[in-house]
């Protein structure tokens with residue numbers, strides 16, 4: 038029922054008066070705050086790699102990695118263009134980084150965590166706290182919060198990967214710290230392959246004490262991930278929504294490999310058509326291999342190798358694979374789980 042005009046005027050006057058004491062009436066905004074279900078501000082969106090690539094290479098001519106510090110084209114959600122920090126979903130950043138032959142992206146560290154999913158090129162490196170890893174397509178490389186990292190390309194080909202960062206989450210908590218190392222490279226420490234030998238073989242150093250929340254494995258290589266999924270797809274029963282889906286884990290805890298971003302890889306057999314699914318975490322997908330489409334709220338996103346797409350929170354979607362396809366994905370699910378917020382719903386079979 039609409040208030041009587043006398044009350045309307047009186048209320049407005051009241052609101053104006055209390056505003057001078059930094060007060061406001063909740064009842065005027067309550068309905069905008071409470072929603073029956075998530076109302077994600079981001080749009081579903083897809084970027085075709087073959088359309089982006091020429092622009093990325095143009096960026097390579099226009100600015101050096103040294104000048105840019107990080108030569109990244111931001112994948113900006115079309116519905117969130119005004120938001121700072123930039124984002125692909127409400128909580129997460131994604132961008133495509135290019136390093137040309139001979140270039141170095143200088144060493145720095147920040148409290149935001151970063152993941153790299155390698156798209157193109159073979160043999161450039163990322164170094165984290167002095168340990169290098171050589172990157173190949175499909176590898177998932179971790180830069181934990183507050184670790185020194187630089188990237189370099191000593192090959193003859195351009196190198197491109199997707200960067201995923203928890204920028205908006207850390208910004209929300211006002212916990213952003215950043216430091217430049219001051220030189221291009223952080224001094225080399227452990228030899229290449231050290232972290233996978235210590236932590237990535239179902240073994241742990243006997244007196245290993247966990248430091249921090251992020252997995253000590255620097256690079257979850259595509260070779261191993263793909264092999265695991267392929268084996269699994271030969272024997273096991275597929276999930277009717279996800280096909281064969283594995284999450285990347287911290288080897289000492291079994292928890293997600295990163296505290297703020299949950300990462301996974303799934304294999305969709307050729308001809309797979311998944312059952313409808315929704316969850317409260319918006320997810321970013323990168324097509325490691327294959328082609329197919331993902332239908333989100335009845336609208337199809339047709340994807341092929343190296344494309345990136347984002348599915349907003351709580352929107353119903355299903356995947357269809359024309360060829361055998363591998364999809365890498367990441368989302369803020371670990372954060373939602375820790376806070377007791379995460380939900381999913383599968384269509385009744």
Ligand code: 1HN
Nearest residue numbers: 107109132134151186200202
């Ligand atoms: C960053 O430090 C990197 O270290 C990549 O490679 C992307 C996007 C926003 C802020 C910092 C990197 C980034 C970033």
